[in-house]
Amino acid sequence: MNEQLITHLPRWLEASRAHAHEGKVAAYIPELAKAPGNALGISIMGKTGETVAAGDTSLMFTMQSISKIFTLMLALVDNGEDGVFAKVGMEPTGDDFNSMLKLELVEPGKPFNPLINAGAIAVTSLIHGSSPAEKSGRVLRYFQDIAGGAPLAINEEVYRSESATAHRNRSLAYFLKDNEVLGEEIDVEDVLSVYFQHCSIEINVEQLSRMALVLAFNGTDPITGREHIPRRYVQIAKTFMLMCGMYNASGEFAIRAGIPAKSGVSGGILAMVPGIYGIGVVGPALGAKGNSTAGVHLLETLSGQLEWSMM
Amino acid sequence: MNEQLITHLPRWLEASRAHAHEGKVAAYIPELAKAPGNALGISIMGKTGETVAAGDTSLMFTMQSISKIFTLMLALVDNGEDGVFAKVGMEPTGDDFNSMLKLELVEPGKPFNPLINAGAIAVTSLIHGSSPAEKSGRVLRYFQDIAGGAPLAINEEVYRSESATAHRNRSLAYFLKDNEVLGEEIDVEDVLSVYFQHCSIEINVEQLSRMALVLAFNGTDPITGREHIPRRYVQIAKTFMLMCGMYNASGEFAIRAGIPAKSGVSGGILAMVPGIYGIGVVGPALGAKGNSTAGVHLLETLSGQLEWSMM
Amino acid sequence: MNEQLITHLPRWLEASRAHAHEGKVAAYIPELAKAPGNALGISIMGKTGETVAAGDTSLMFTMQSISKIFTLMLALVDNGEDGVFAKVGMEPTGDDFNSMLKLELVEPGKPFNPLINAGAIAVTSLIHGSSPAEKSGRVLRYFQDIAGGAPLAINEEVYRSESATAHRNRSLAYFLKDNEVLGEEIDVEDVLSVYFQHCSIEINVEQLSRMALVLAFNGTDPITGREHIPRRYVQIAKTFMLMCGMYNASGEFAIRAGIPAKSGVSGGILAMVPGIYGIGVVGPALGAKGNSTAGVHLLETLSGQLEWSMM
Amino acid sequence: MNEQLITHLPRWLEASRAHAHEGKVAAYIPELAKAPGNALGISIMGKTGETVAAGDTSLMFTMQSISKIFTLMLALVDNGEDGVFAKVGMEPTGDDFNSMLKLELVEPGKPFNPLINAGAIAVTSLIHGSSPAEKSGRVLRYFQDIAGGAPLAINEEVYRSESATAHRNRSLAYFLKDNEVLGEEIDVEDVLSVYFQHCSIEINVEQLSRMALVLAFNGTDPITGREHIPRRYVQIAKTFMLMCGMYNASGEFAIRAGIPAKSGVSGGILAMVPGIYGIGVVGPALGAKGNSTAGVHLLETLSGQLEWSMM
Incomplete structure (x- = not known):
């Protein structure tokens, strides 16, 4: 696990949390509306299962x-x-x-x-x-x-x-x-x-980072060695994530962060650094295009600092 | 009742029937598909209930x-x-x-x-x-x-x-x-x-011409003297019929025939000469814009010959 | 000329002028922007050329x-x-x-x-x-x-x-x-x-009402007896005016006033009562759909009071 | 340079050329219409400038x-x-x-x-x-x-x-x-x-592959060592190429070939395998979405055979 990541993640997370107030929690159903608008949590898992996490990691949210x-x-x-x-x-x-x-x-x-x-x-x-x-x-x-x-x-x-x-x-x-x-x-x-x-399947950032890890390793869980998904189908999924995983801000995210990701209206984001990390994020406050404002800021910060872009 | 109308209607109707082959009977449900494509019928009713009719006047069709x-x-x-x-x-x-x-x-x-x-x-x-x-x-x-x-x-x-x-x-x-x-x-x-x-209410051209007659006389049936609809609401209905009663060919029909009319996918058309006639038409074969090809031709012929246009 | 019209027009005009403040003068070019927002003028001309006018009748405006x-x-x-x-x-x-x-x-x-x-x-x-x-x-x-x-x-x-x-x-x-x-x-x-x-042709409401009068009499100026436009072409023009003369408020105007009219971005409106009057209006303040707010109010008032609707 | 590529390229190119007949040469101006519909040429350049080429490599075409x-x-x-x-x-x-x-x-x-x-x-x-x-x-x-x-x-x-x-x-x-x-x-x-x-700048596939090579190496020509474009801007360009370089078939190409590419109406395609090859292709016959049918087929074949996909 990257030293810089371990050292700085808590600070980067808090800096990104400041962007939560730019967004609003989805309110079209009462169950989503009660999510904490200021929350931000992240889990980053490497191929042996080692995990770096920060923020509101125990928050449960639906995958949407x-x-x-x-x-x-x-x-x-x-x-x-x-x-x-x-x-x-x-x-x-x-x-x-x-x-x-x-x-x-x-x-x-x-x-x-x-x-x-x-x-x-x-x-x-x-x-x-x-x-x-x-x-x-x-x-x-x-x-x-x-x-x-x-x-x-x-x-x-x-x-x-x-x-x-x-x-x-x-x-x-x-x-x-x-x-x-x-x-x-x-x-x-x-x-x-x-x-x-x-x-409506409920999850937390650690579980989400495990799911992302399987995609980051082309469908095979690197911890267990078990193949869950044929490689070709993961390739297809990653391509869609890169092109249109972040609603109508997908292009902007691809240019700024350059990693496959998919967001949900609950504020969750699944992302990955192919071959390296699976990532789960949650930040319920959403921007105008439906993505977690704090979550997007955090992933762009990480990608910039650690040169994660695939492009 | 206009003499010219009585004399020429059968001939005009047959001339218009020739345009049925330019259209096609609606086929999205089997019940409509079995209507006779070559049929054309018309009933024109005046204020005392006198009626001139021609063609397939006994055909029942749904109002749509x-x-x-x-x-x-x-x-x-x-x-x-x-x-x-x-x-x-x-x-x-x-x-x-x-x-x-x-x-x-x-x-x-x-x-x-x-x-x-x-x-x-x-x-x-x-x-x-x-x-x-x-x-x-x-x-x-x-x-x-x-x-x-x-x-x-x-x-x-x-x-x-x-x-x-x-x-x-x-x-x-x-x-x-x-x-x-x-x-x-x-x-x-x-x-x-x-x-x-x-x-799905079923009707024939004579009944339809009676309904049209009530509109032609501003909501009051001129035969019985009974007011069925407030005049203001008939005015509203006639305005919509003139502007958008014939789907996306409403403008063309307003320019060519100039009378309020409403068509249906069964090939029916309700039309009127305000203050004079109520008209019911049926011709199941429909043109590209959803109106009876023969029916539209017949109404345009009548309006041209008898100067029915309101405009 | 209708007595009620002569008597009440000044009062109706002032009541409608109060609606000018609901609109805004077009400002996309400086020449239009300097028109007086509170102005409202009308000229109504009958078949012998007799005219009733009120308000800002000397205002010149472009026909647009x-x-x-x-x-x-x-x-x-x-x-x-x-x-x-x-x-x-x-x-x-x-x-x-x-x-x-x-x-x-x-x-x-x-x-x-x-x-x-x-x-x-x-x-x-x-x-x-x-x-x-x-x-x-x-x-x-x-x-x-x-x-x-x-x-x-x-x-x-x-x-x-x-x-x-x-x-x-x-x-x-x-x-x-x-x-x-x-x-x-x-x-x-x-x-x-x-x-x-x-x-960019410049005109005033009196000239506009004369142009409208020619249309109201099917293309022949009733004052001179001279035919300017074939009747059929006037019929076509009136149909378009009724259906789409008032931008995206044409249907509403047809239902409320029921007379052929055409508006311009300078606040002018040409309207007519077929066979009776030619009408010119100007009121530079425009509503959200591009028509003179005061002018539309005045024409709807007149049509309601004097039963001008064709429908 | 990959042995498999050297050995099989001529055969793969001829197999792809068979797809030229599925497309049509752009004809909106006479100068494009006279391009040979059956042509197909490719140049693939590696970091020392070594090149494998096949087919109609001398055809000049505009970059569009x-x-x-x-x-x-x-x-x-x-x-x-x-x-x-x-x-x-x-x-x-x-x-x-x-x-x-x-x-x-x-x-x-x-x-x-x-x-x-x-x-x-x-x-x-x-x-x-x-x-x-x-x-x-x-x-x-x-x-x-x-x-x-x-x-x-x-x-x-x-x-x-x-x-x-x-x-x-x-x-x-x-x-x-x-x-x-x-x-x-x-x-x-x-x-x-x-x-x-x-x-309207005219080029051939070899020149195009050299331009692509500079992008494949993040803006620095690997042959001369000269930096032509800041790395960040190349990253942006590659992201757009992957997401929308092939008109409305960009997603399909990303899923099938998985490499950044940009096509033109002359039938040219610039593509790259990041860090490895710059590629120029020309095949003037275009499919329904505006890309060279034979050219796309050839790039998809190569990517499949040689596992070029970035995803």
Whole structure:
């Protein structure tokens, strides 16, 4: 583990925490609104499992959009590349994550990539299982395995609130049904229930850094030596993270930090330094483009100080 | 009744029927697909109830979007102008009738007018009644009264097919829910069931010409002398018909025919010569913009020959 | 001349003037910015030339978008309906008057109607003449004849300012060139110079009411008996005015006032009661949608009090 | 130099050449239309200057959009990061390279990134120089230096044709002027003349591979040891190439090949394996998204066979 990192992380974290006040905690459901706006926590894990952590590391948060990375890889395992990319594209889009513009304007109306909401819903519909419960169960176990084996759980209150209020996601899903991205045999509410459940899986930064570590080592957990995900699918996931993992600030983050990352509306960020570190961050206060203001500042600081950029 | 009209209508109708082959019968549900593509029928009713008719006058068809005119007036009766226009705008839109673009792009995201699908769904949500069944019942009786009192019925097969396949309308409705055009207390499926039911009311051209006659005489049936609709609300309805009653060919129809009209995907058209005639037309073959090709040709011929344009 | 109108007009005008403060004078060029924000003037002319006027009737203002109505009719005279509508559509659009969205999104990319800027530029390109100067000269004489024969002049300062700052119109014109709405033989700057000149023709409300009177009587000046414009072309112009004469508040104005009208960014409005009155209004303070707030209020008041609505 | 590459390149190139027939040579100007549709050439240069080449290596072609990478870096040298990114964004956009949608829809209306046309025009406007000729001269010398010093020239016929027909680029430029991305002091035609000139610089694949080599080695020519471009600016350029270098197929190329690349409408592609190779490709037949079909196939083959992906 890098000495400079061990020495300076607490100070860098506190400097970044000052940027929390530039953001606001997501408030569209009460369960997210009660997260502490000033919190910031990070865990950085190396290949033998050694970890440097700082700040609010015990804060539990839901994975939200971070889960889209792992459901994409599970859908690839279940359906292969051709099966997945028949339903979702490979291109970044400069539109909002919940936009319907390109679904209406671009023929054929399939979602541009698996990380916008429409694309992630399409991906979730591809996960194998004979019932929503079986699918959710598979997802949860898959996430758990990658996170090192300790049990993960769905936050039921978040799940119920998301499900009850997610009219825009319902609108997207029915649009996909109309465009035949969701086929005739697919029940929209079933897909959404699996989708809201994987968004509601609760985690902390250390578990998140373990999941990131597996990606940093191309799908094989360097601590156990166990291959969780085929290398090719990790490569695909990392490419999407670099291009569109940070909503409409993905380009800016790629230029400033230059590492694959995926953020969620709970303020979590999964990031990695390929071949070296898996990283989990949480900072609930979000900027205008939906990313943790303090979390982004911290990752950009680290990348700058330690020359992490892949580019 | 105009002599020229009586003499020439059969010939004009046959000349217009030749334009049916330029269109295609709507095929998104099987019940619409079986309509006869070559059919064309018209009924023109004057203020004493005298009628000139020609062609396929016995063909029954569902009202589809024509119903939006009458649900708008019922919603105005129930809520007043301010109540209705709090939820829906007054402006034409050059987008498709089922477009979501302006809902996403223009703030606040309320539907531009009551004749596009999003606007019509919002209007339907405003109809009073303690249950969907009561609302549908009120709509059906309202339509029946205006049509002269003889019973009208919902085509149940069309209703069920529409309801089962209308993913785009569901998508629109959930978008409206997200935009708070449909309020918290409103159940999307309830609104849609009323909406699909009023679209599925079955009618023939004579009944349609009677409904049009009431509008042509500002809401009062000139045959019975009974006032069905306040004059102001008819004025509003006629203005929308002139500006946006014929989908994205409304401007062209206003310039060519110059009379208020509303078309539906079943090939029906309700039109009127204000103060003179109510008109019902049906011709199931639709052009690229969703209007009956033969029906539009016939109305443009009549307006040209008999100088019907209001402009 | 209506007694009620003569009696009450001064009072109604002052009541409407109170709405001027809800708007703001256009400020994109200095020449427009210096117009008096609190001004409001109106002239209403009947078929023998008798006139009722009130308020700031001596204020001179440039015609701006009002001129588009008359260049449309001149282009129709020069090219016929088919010639004009090969280059411009007949449909209202819910987009901004200077929007490029539909030019890019809808195939073929021709302007939706002659009253949005793109459409008006296309129309101007169709006016006959061997040079921009000859075209502008024809336009000026055409306007002058319709306005009763007294000389009109181009405000050269406004013209030069418009021409120097109208980057968005240049952008639109080059887009039209790219879409081949402006053909190969057409020089963009030549078209724009004619366009900016007809927008810069200076007028007062009395002259404007005379121009409106000619339209109200289907193209024939009822005072002189001289036919200036074929009836059919006036019909087309009135239809566009009703559907899209008041920018994105056209539908609202049609529902509230129900008479054909066209507004300009200088605060002028030309309106008419078909077969009865020609009306000129000026009130430089504009609302959010680009129409004179006081002027719109006054016309809606008059239409309501005197039952002017055509609908 | 990799043995496998030396041995198999001719065979791989011929296999990829078979995909040329899937594309079409750009025909919007006659000078591009006469390029040989079946041509395919590649040059791959290593750090000591050793080169493997195959196919149509002597074909001269204009740089077109490839030039945008180098003008971006020159603008960064002239203005710094803050200066450049005040005028252009950092985000990929799923729209067409010449789209105006986001300029109109997203506030503030600055171009999303430096590789779409609007962004590249904004970047060109930032290049220092007291006249268009001086700016073009600086650009040409900068390109020449990076390409190894041998003289490069502007293809004057291409330049004149581009300039005469590029109405869409003129439209974009005036839109930028309206949005104040191009400031008051900037003459649109001056900017466009520099832009069309750098797009018209003629090159062959060997020269292109030398330019790519400098980027592959972070701005320092490994053959001469001379630093041409600050490392940070190369990092920025490579990030944009990975995210949006291949028009609306950038994501697909990143997932399939995983190396920074930039294509042009002449069929050229500049690519690199960071730290190892600079690559120049030409194949004039373009696919639906504007990239050389054979060229893309060849780069994907090479990346797959030789494991070049950065991800």
